[in-house]
Amino acid sequence: MHVSVIGSGYVGATLTGCLAALGHEVTAIDIDESVVASIEAGEPPMAEPRLGELYDENADRISATTDYAAVRETDCSFITVQTPAREDGSIDPSVVLAAAESLGEALAQKETFHTVAVKSTAIPGMVEEEVVPRIEQAAGPEGETFATAVNPEFQAQGSAVDDFMHPDKLVLGTDDDRALDTLRSVYDPLPDEPPVVETGRREAAMMKYANNVFLAAKVSLINELGNICKEYGVDSYEVAEAMGLDDRIGAQFLRSGVGWGGSCFPKDTDALRAAARDRDYEPELLDAVVGVNETQPRRLLDLLDRHVGVTDERVAVLGLAFKPDTDDIRGSRAKPVIAGLQERGADVAAYDPSDASETMAREYPDVEYTDSASAALDGAVGAVVVTDWPEFGELDAEFDAMARQVVVDGRRIVEAREGMTYEGLTW
Template sequence: MKISVVGGGYVGLVSAVCFAELGHSVDLIEIDRAKCDAINAGQPPIYEVGLEERLSAHAGRNLHAYVEYDHIKYSDIIFICVGTPQGPDGHPDISNIISASESIGRALRDKDGTRYHVVVVKSTVPPGTTERQVIPSVLRQFGKNNDQIGFAVNPEFLREGMAVWDFLNPDRIVIGCRKKMDGDLVEAAYSGINAPVIRTGIMAAEMIKYASNAFLATKISYANEIGNICKKLGIDVYEVMRAVGLDRRIGPAFLNAGIGFGGSCLPKDVSALIALAEDMGEDPILLKSVMQINKLQPLRLIDLLIKRVGHLNGKKIAVLGLSFKENTDDVRESRSIVVIKELIRRGARVAAYDPKANQSMKRFLTEIDYCSSASEALTGADACLVMTEWPEFAHLDKEFDLMKSRIVIEGRRILSCNDREGICW
C-alpha cells in the first residue's frame, strides 16, 4: 500500500517508520528541511526507543521524506499527524491541521486518473474538527469530484518512550469514518498487527482520544492525592496502590504517586476537554480538579526541600531528570521545569543532569548548570531532587556521598538506596 504521513514529529515519524516496518511504501511530508534531511539520512531528530534502528533500515528504501506535498497524489491513504498545541485559552490550536488539509487538497487537485484516496486525521483534535474543518478545507482546495476522496479519524495512543512498541502492539485500533470502504482501507494499513479494531463515527473517534487521556490523567491525580494523605499518616502509598491496582475494575497502570503528569498529551488534552465542555455550558468539576492537583503537586517537593535544608538562597541543588518521563528527550510540560523555576526564584543554584534531555531543556532554561553525569551534578550539592525515572538512577548510592550532605528527595520512585524521602511516601 502507498501511504503518506504529513508531519514528522513524534506521532508522524513513529507512524511513518512503523508503517514502513509493516511493508508499506511511505512518503513522509516534513516542511522543516533540516529534519527532512536528517530523516532521509536515517537519523531521527527525536529520541525514541527503537526508532533509530528502524528508521535506518527503511530510510531511502521504502520510506522517503519530502518538504513538498506533491507525492501524496500517488498515495492510497494520507495520515495527518501535525501538532495541535494548546492555545492561551485552553483550546487547541488547529491552524496546522487546517493548513495541512488545504495543502493536501491542492496537491490532490493535480493528480491524474481516478485513484481513490482516504485522508485520515491522526492528530488529536476536538470532536467536530474533522467534519467542520478538515473535510471542507480539503474539498474546497480539491475542487473536483468529491467521490474520489474519503475521510476517517484514527487517533493515536502512543506513549513517548514506548511509541514504537505501542504502535506495533496496540491495545486497540480506533477508526472513525462515514463510509465503510474508507474504514476498510485504513484497517488494511494495519494488516499484520493483532489488535481489536473499533469502528465508530468520526466524532466518536475524536472523543475517544480525549476521554482516554483524561481518564489516565485522573488516575494519576487520584494516586497523588491519596499519596499526599498517606504521607501525613506515615503510610507507604505504593503499598496501598499495589493492592488497589489488583482490583480488576481499576487496574495497576497510572497509579504510581509522584510529582504529576507532563508531556505533550495529558495536560493539553485535559485542558482542551475542559474548554470544550465550557463552550457547551458544562462545568467539568472533576477535570478541573485533576489539573489543579497536577499544578500544585510538584511544589510539594519544594516544601519538603525547605524543611530539610532551610532557605534555598545560594544553596546548590542537584536535579536529576529533566524529561517529563524516562526514555524520551521531550521536556514539554515537564514537572522539572516547574520545580527548577521555583528553585531559581528562591535563589538556589541548580546543577541538572538528564541522560537524553539536557539539550532539549536548554531551549527553556538557560540559567542553570547542565552536567554530563549524575556524579558531576551531585558534587558539592546541598540537596538532590530526583525528577525522572531513568533506569540509570535506580542504583545510585555512593554517588550521593559527593554531596555536602545526603539529602535526597524523590519526585518519582526509582532509587534503591535507603536514606531518601519521597514526595508523597
C-alpha cells in the first residue's frame, strides 16, 4: 500500500520507518523543512535504536514533503502530530485540527476513497466532534470520500521499533468496514499475529490513556512501597522480585526509583485528570499517582543533604534523558533534580551519553555540561544518578576524582565500592 504519515515526531518517524520495512510505500508530511530534509537524506529526525537502519534499508520506499497534496497519491493517512498540554493539563487539539484541515483540503481533490487513521493521543470524542468536522469542511461528508479511525500506538521510546514489529496488541477503532479493511491490510505484513482489538473510536481513544495511566500508577505504587521499604531498612528490589512472580502483578515496571517521565506518562495522566474534572469527577487516585512521582526527586536530594552540604559545591548529575536509549528530556526527572540543586546553591555539572545535554542547556543554561561522567564527577562533593544508562554501572575508578565520594542512586545502576558513601533511593 501507499500511505502518508502526517507529522514526523517520535511516533510519526517511527511509523514511517516501520511501515516501509513492512513493504509499504510511505510519504512523510511535515511542516518543518529541516525534518523533511533529514528524512529525504535517509535519516530519522531523532535518536531511536534501529530506526536509522530501517530508513537506510528502505530508502527507496520512503519520501518526505511539506505539501499535503501528496496524500492524494496514497490510500491511507496516519495523523501523528502532537497534542500538547495546556496549563490545566488538558490537551490542546490545535495542531491536530490544523493537520485535519490541511488533509481535508487535499482530499477534496482526491477521487478515490481514503482512510484517515488518528494516532495522535486524543480524548474520547475528539475525533468525532472536532477532527471529522475539520476534514468535512473541505472534503465533504465522512463516509462518502473518507472514513476515520482511531489507531493508538503503544510503543515505548528506546524500544519503539521492536514494539511496533512485535506488538502486544493492535487497536483498530472505527465503525466503517472500509477503513477497518484498510488498517488490516496495513498491519497484515507484521511478522507475528498479535491480538487485534476491533472497537469504536471512543473506546480506542480511551484504551491509549488507560494503558499509559495504568503503567504510571504501577510505577508510582512501587515507588511508594520503595519509600516505605527504605524507612524500614528493607531492599525494595527483593520485595519487587517476589511480587513479580505473581502473574496477577507481573514483573515489568517494578523497578522503584526517581520516577517516570517522557512525553506520554506525564501528559496522558494530566490529560485524563483534566478530562475527568471536565465531567465533574475527582480522580483522587490519579492525583496521588502524580503526587508520588513529584516526591521522588525531592527524596533523592533529601538523601544527599543527609551526607553533604552542597552550597557553593560541585555536584554531579548523571543522566539527563528521561530514560536510556533516547535523547528526549521531556518529563525527565533530571529537571526537578537540577532545579533543586540550584535552589540549594550547588554548582551543577551534568552528563548524559546522548545529545540530551543540548536540549537541557536551553532550559538550564547555568549548568556545566560535560562530555564524560568522569569530567562531571571531577571535584564533586556528591553525585546523583537520574538515568540508568548502562555505562553508569561500569563506573569505578572515575569516582576517585570526587572531592567526597557521596553517591545517591535513583536508578540502582551504580555499584557501591569501598570508600564510597552510597545511598539507594528506595533500597
